[in-house]
Amino acid sequence: MATIPWLVDVLRAAGVQVVVEGDWLNRMRPGSFDPIGVLWHHTASTSSASNPHPALGICINGRSDLPGPLCQALVDYNGVFHVISAGRCNHAGVSGGSGPIPAGDGNTLMIGWEIDYNGVNQEMTAAQYNASLAATAAVLTRLGRDSSYARGHRETSTTGKIDPSFIDLNVMRADVAARMAGGGTAWSSTVDNTTSGRFTASANWGVSSYSSQRYGADYRYADPVAASDVAWYRFNVPATANYRVEAWWPANSGYNSAAPYIVATSTGNQTxxxxxxxxxxxxxILGTFTLPAGDANRVGVSRWSNATGLVVADAVRLTRV
Structure with a gap:
């Protein structure tokens, strides 16, 4: 049976932070293993800064109905790769075929990353996303395959798997392709509410540093009203193209359940x-949108919400995809 003893070296060479979990070179399931691609999963466990890898033990040891190891590596909340196995793992089940990955035994065909987030009310962190891109690009390069050989479990599953949730897999593959083509130097820009000349809001928006989940020193807040009163984020977009739009906010039970973000796209505003x-x-991630070139207000947070609770404006990030 083939193994991938090069995995740790390849990940580290790509700048991925790695923790080796015990005897990973000899921890594996019986059966064939001749991988041609990478499969992305989420664990369904809730990770956090204080509990970054809650599913690690299960991924190593398995469950009563499925013996471990359950992946080649687990990606924790901070983007650290915990390498578990150099051989076959019980992560993929039967592949129904997706893209260039044929139908067949998914555990033979693919190397699995279990990204540790719950996928219900939690998406992968930016650290998990970026580490998964770097690792996937490095491993596919080592296998001699292109980015189309990276798939999500929901694309290959024959049993209705939904993982990984809250991610556009085509965008993620495009980001892997960018890494493979030139190191992932796609244009990206972040505007915080304190970024000079890039954020504007009326005097109705207060300033707070109450939540430790804030981006930067503080954030803005306002009561919801039946009027727009938008807090705007200004970006100098380099070219008309598709951009991933992401927002950062501190969460609190007293904040708004339907806060409206406005994205000024090439075809008009979208909320x-x-x-x-x-x-x-x-x-x-708010979505991927076509944005026009130029220096202008591109994303805003409006106060026009029918829900109760404060509307918060903290930080916004654009990334060309």
Missing amino acids: VRVDQRATGGQWR
């Missing part, structure tokens, strides 16, 4: 409503 009571302290 995305988010629940600012939950999943704070991390980048949350």
Whole structure:
């Protein structure tokens, strides 16, 4: 049976932080293993800064109904790769085929990353996303495959798997391709509420540093009203293209459950409503939009919400994809 004893060296060479979990070279399931691609999962466990890898033990040892190891590596909340196995793992089940990955035994065909987040009211952190990109690009390069050989479990599953949730897999593959082509130097820009000349809001928006989940020194807040009164984030977009739009907010039970973010796209404004009571302290993807080139207000937070609770404006990030 083939193994991938090069995995740790390849990950570290790509700048991925690695923790080796015990005898990873000899921890594996019986059966064939001749991988041609990478499969992305989420663990369904809730990770956090204080508990960054709650599913690690299960991924190593398995469950009563499925013996471990359950992946080649677990990606924790901070983007650290915990390498578990150099051989076959019980992570993929039967592959129904997706892209260039054929139908067949997914555990033979693919190397699995279990990204440790719950996938219900929690998405992968920016650290998990970026580490997964770097690791996937490095491993596919080692296998001699292109980014199309990276798949999500929901794409190959024959049993209705939904993982990994809250991610556009085509965008993630495009980001892997960018890494493979030139080190992932796609344009990206972040504007915080304190970024000079890049954030504007009326005097109705207060300033707070109450939540430790804030991005930077503080954030802005306002009561919801039946009027727009937008807090705007200004970006100098380099070219008309597709951009991933992400927002950061501190979560609190007293904040707004339907806070409206406005994205000024090439075809007009689009509104995305988010629940600012939950999943704070991390980048949350609002979507991928075509934005026009130029220096202008591109993303805003409006006060026009029918929900109760304060509307928060903290930070926004654009990344060309």
